Amino acid sequence: MMRFLNQIRVEWLVVAFCAWHAADLLHAWGHSPYDRLGWLALLLWSLPAGRSVWHGSKPAAGFKLAMASLALALIGVLGDLNFLVYWGLAGAIGSVAGVTGRAWLWLALAVCWMPVFGWFGSQLHLPARPVNSLRLLVALAAAAAGWRWLGSAPPKTSA
């Protein structure tokens, strides 16, 4: 049994757990004018993570980040506070993508696809359209940062 479990990358199951509970994002993207382009922001933001996984990332912060993401998502689920679940999902994706060093900036910019981005925009008295444009700009910046830094940590060498 343990041999079978060891063959599965459990961080991916953490991603699945968080993604399952983050399904409300679909509702927000479909109904809230401020969040309409959140799906595109998530897609752009995720691109470097996909590339890193494709190249076989060796996540330095994998375990700690996966645990923290799981904890955030669980508190979010129990407390019905979606933004914690979304941060859990971002962290879980980061844990499989190999976040290190400057790539934490990419992770922090995950806010670009979250509904809280639209809420902050509305609190600044901005209409929905410029908030969505700004959302995409931040997503592009995040994608660029992730492309540059994600999974780019030099391999550890033994002396």
Add this chain to the structure above:
Amino acid sequence: MNNSAKKILWVALGIALLLSLVWQFVPLRDASARLDAIPLSGLGFQGKDLPLAEVEKAIYSPARVLKRVYQVGRQQVIVVAIDGSRNRHAIHDPTFCFRGAGWIIGAARDLPVPGGYARVLSLTKDGRHIEAVYWLSDGQTRHASALDYWWQTTWRRLTLGHSGAEPILFVLQPVNRESLDWELLLEQFPALLES
């Protein structure tokens, strides 16, 4: 990730799965009784239930929503009251909803009510100007803060309802007029401030 770290993550994931499944079946007392206690008619006011539009049903479901038009003295008002016990995400910050619907929020002022305050918003859209009033009430205290609402409801769910009653969101809008005498309206219809 080494094997012991993997084992820990497996156990944590198992616990998270179990807790998230069990939590759904723990009953959380809702605010139905307080919603039902809002009278349809009484001395000085007469109301009529309004059907929800399809888009409203999609947004609110499965939360309980009361939508009525009331004649209160010489004033007509639409009252929407939402109990988010069954879907907390049905309740949004009203300023977010109004802006999302294209309204520009001008002035905002607090209106003192028993147990706290409500907020009066001046809204403009396509040259049309109206006022709206909203507050969140747990039956004892009233406020108009989305952050306080999130805190109240999150803490309530984490404590399985032991931290207090579920707040109900009340949103009032005038019918065929820009504004109403809100103080007079709430004075003539005090039941709105009892739920």
